[in-house]
Amino acid sequence: MQAGTYFFVTSHSTDIMSFPGGSSDDPQSEIMAATYTALCEHGYAALSMAKIANELPMSKSSLYYHYDDKDALLSAFLGYVIEEFAADVSVVDEQDAEAQLRAFFDRVLPRELDESEHEFHVVLLELRAQAPHHESFREQFDRIDTLLRETIAGYIETGIEQETFRAVDSNESARLLVALIRGGRVDRVSRSDRSLGALRDALDAYLDSQLLA
Amino acid sequence: MQAGTYFFVTSHSTDIMSFPGGSSDDPQSEIMAATYTALCEHGYAALSMAKIANELPMSKSSLYYHYDDKDALLSAFLGYVIEEFAADVSVVDEQDAEAQLRAFFDRVLPRELDESEHEFHVVLLELRAQAPHHESFREQFDRIDTLLRETIAGYIETGIEQETFRAVDSNESARLLVALIRGGRVDRVSRSDRSLGALRDALDAYLDSQLLA
Numbered sequence: 375m376q377a378g379t380y381f382f383v384t385s386h387s388t389d390i391m392s393f394p395g396g397s398s399d400d401p402q403s404e405i406m407a408a409t410y411t412a413l414c415e416h417g418y419a420a421l422s423m424a425k426i427a428n429e430l431p432m433s434k435s436s437l438y439y440h441y442d443d444k445d446a447l448l449s450a451f452l453g454y455v456i457e458e459f460a461a462d463v464s465v466v467d468e469q470d471a472e473a474q475l476r477a478f479f480d481r482v483l484p485r486e487l488d489e490s491e492h493e494f495h496v497v498l499l500e501l502r503a504q505a506p507h508h509e510s511f512r513e514q515f516d517r518i519d520t521l522l523r524e525t526i527a528g529y530i531e532t533g534i535e536q537e538t539f540r541a542v543d544s545n546e547s548a549r550l551l552v553a554l555i556r557g558g559r560v561d562r563v564s565r566s567d568r569s570l571g572a573l574r575d576a577l578d579a580y581l582d583s584q585l586l587a
Numbered sequence: 588m589q590a591g592t593y594f595f596v597t598s599h600s601t602d603i604m605s606f607p608g609g610s611s612d613d614p615q616s617e618i619m620a621a622t623y624t625a626l627c628e629h630g631y632a633a634l635s636m637a638k639i640a641n642e643l644p645m646s647k648s649s650l651y652y653h654y655d656d657k658d659a660l661l662s663a664f665l666g667y668v669i670e671e672f673a674a675d676v677s678v679v680d681e682q683d684a685e686a687q688l689r690a691f692f693d694r695v696l697p698r699e700l701d702e703s704e705h706e707f708h709v710v711l712l713e714l715r716a717q718a719p720h721h722e723s724f725r726e727q728f729d730r731i732d733t734l735l736r737e738t739i740a741g742y743i744e745t746g747i748e749q750e751t752f753r754a755v756d757s758n759e760s761a762r763l764l765v766a767l768i769r770g771g772r773v774d775r776v777s778r779s780d781r782s783l784g785a786l787r788d789a790l791d792a793y794l795d796s797q798l799l800a
Contacts, residue, residue: 506776546785555770556774557771558769560769560773561766579759
């Protein structure tokens with residue numbers, strides 16, 4: 375397999391709902407993309423360093439040079455996903471806090487997912503289900519939770535300063551919204567109906583009645 | 588192994604956060620308890636009909652008489668958990684809707700879990716992560732979602748009739764609360780901090796400001 379042919383996008387992805395792409399010049403991005411491809415194909419339990427190396431222009435022993443074992447590699451994979459997520463979340467064009475917050479929910483909890491986004495969420499849920507058995511996975515999921523909570527709390531605090539939001543407890547509201555995002559993202563891949571239209575309507579009603587001044 | 592020695596409780600459990608027990612006279616309950624024991628020990632991927640039969644006073648071929656394969660058995664396992672859950676949720680002693688709803692959250696989203704409750708949630712999350720690959724699992728998780736939503740909507744409607752709750756859209760509020768419950772239950776087993784104290788505080792604040800008249 376030629377280097378780079380397995381990338382899903384040719385430049386840095388700005389869609390935080392899909393697996394982030396990367397440059398084929400960067401070995402780490404190459405390994406992460408190969409790990410994602412192998413995870414989609416084989417799932418966590420059947421995944422091996424050999425199967426990941428099969429997706430790369432490098433040998434299994436070269437892969438072991440970079441990562442001690444499958445779980446160290448998957449922990450790095452989660453870290454990579456979070457870094458890309460954090461970089462994308464920080465890019466906000468909207469000026470006012472309400473528009474920022476609504477745009478944020480459109481990105482992390484869209485009403486519909488396409489197939490590649492659905493596949494990405496399936497992989498993340500499988501790794502999340504392994505977290506009880508791996509402290510290093512839990513630490514990465516802690517980082518995602520903290521990132522989501524701090525981002526939302528920041529928007530709320532900005533909205534309170536701009537006097538478009540009521541003077542709510544920003545950390546408390548953010549914690550509730552993070553749980554709601556988590557639940558929506560898990561539910562959509564584990565039940566028959568993948569649409570989150572009704573939940574997003576409920577979320578919009580919450581913003582209108584609870585947050586807006 | 589002697590029949591019955593692997594049950595966690597000797598009579599019908601009333602704790603919906605743990606694996607429901609059953610009577611050792613009932614073959615279905617015996618198989619379900621054996622499935623749960625084997626799931627805790629081996630996880631989904633390494634689980635086999637042979638390993639489940641090992642926990643039972645019956646042969647692997649006898650187990651195949653009851654269930655076609657591992658996934659049919661696990662789908663039945665989820666159905667069994669839901670039936671027990673539904674039976675327990677329907678037992679409500681409280682007279683007023685607010686007390687009913689708060690008691691419901693204390694049961695489905697308690698602030699702390701003991702070890703056996705934690706283990707049960709780990710097993711449920713692992714099966715949920717398999718749902719994208721198994722339609723029969725998704726159908727069972729659909730039933731859980733519907734049960735939770737209808738139960739909560741029922742409490743809210745009762746509260747509106749009793750004039751202790753505001754005239755909110757009960758289905759919309761219930762949908763938001765189900766996502767929040769799901770998120771809290773998933774987060775607590777996949778991150779470092781298992782306590783849900785802060786989320787429960789946020790939920791109580793939501794009930795006070797959004798639902799109470």
